[in-house]
Amino acid sequence: NAGVTQTPKxxxxxxxxxxxxxxxxxxNHEYMSWYRQDPGMGLRLIHYSVGAGITDQGEVPNGxxxxxxxxxxxxxxxxxxxxxxxxxxxxxxxxxxxxxxxxGSGTQLSVL
Amino acid sequence: xxxxxxxxxALNIQEGKTATLTCNYTNxSPAYLQWYRQDPGRGPVFLLLIRENEKEKRKxxxxxxxxxxxxxSLFHITASQPADSATYLCAxxxxxxxxxxxxxxxxxxxxxxx
Numbered sequence: 256n257a258g259v260t261q262t263p264k265x266x267x268x269x270x271x272x273x274x275x276x277x278x279x280x281x282x283n284h285e286y287m288s289w290y291r292q293d294p295g296m297g298l299r300l301i302h303y304s305v306g307a308g309i310t311d312q313g314e315v316p317n318g319x320x321x322x323x324x325x326x327x328x329x330x331x332x333x334x335x336x337x338x339x340x341x342x343x344x345x346x347x348x349x350x351x352x353x354x355x356x357x358x359g360s361g362t363q364l365s366v367l
Numbered sequence: 368x369x370x371x372x373x374x375x376x377a378l379n380i381q382e383g384k385t386a387t388l389t390c391n392y393t394n395x396s397p398a399y400l401q402w403y404r405q406d407p408g409r410g411p412v413f414l415l416l417i418r419e420n421e422k423e424k425r426k427x428x429x430x431x432x433x434x435x436x437x438x439x440s441l442f443h444i445t446a447s448q449p450a451d452s453a454t455y456l457c458a459x460x461x462x463x464x465x466x467x468x469x470x471x472x473x474x475x476x477x478x479x480x481x
Binding site for chain 2: 259303352359361
């Protein structure tokens with residue numbers, strides 16, 4: 256089992272560029288989510304999904320899109336990158352509610 | 368507004384002593400609370416989960432308590448070791464089993480000094 260796999264590990268973008276952060280899990284988890292982590296702010300939920308075809312917004316969804324076409328994959332799209340989106344992004348999954356989260360190793364994103 | 372508070376300053380503990388970390392919350396009625404460990408450059412790793420009807424949970428050198436009256440959880444590491452140095456995060460399910468994800472505290476940086 257690879258668990259939760261995120262790519263890329265590092266990315267530098269220019270303001271206005273778009274990109275997709277990839278997340279895949281091989282544990283057949285229904286629930287997947289994206290968090291961003293900033294110094295002094297902790298982990299904040301961006302978007303989440305409770306199953307294929309179902310997504311919803313978290314605490315800080317603006318500027319990000321998600322889709323869930325399969326159980327395994329949950330990509331996060333930055334539509335037009337802004338310096339405020341410079342952060343470390345974590346994807347996480349769990350089998351269902353009331354269960355522990357499994358996190359990926361993170362993507363460090365810098366927007367110049 | 369809902370808030371989760373953890374010691375914002377680093378906690379320095381001498382090796383072999385018990386480290387105690389605090390997680391306080393307001394305006395939540397969580398069904399359970401979780402603790403995670405995060406090392407630099409890595410994703411958080413789950414440690415323990417405690418439910419609202421449980422007062423205490425143990426796993427090896429780790430112990431968690433959950434007081435829903437005080438709205439507080441304490442996380443203890445006994446016989447602490449330098450390898451226990453990390454940031455520890457507490458997390459709540461904001462609606463008691465809701466699907467919209469865990470809400471995390473900002474974490475406490477624990478340093479175990481040899």
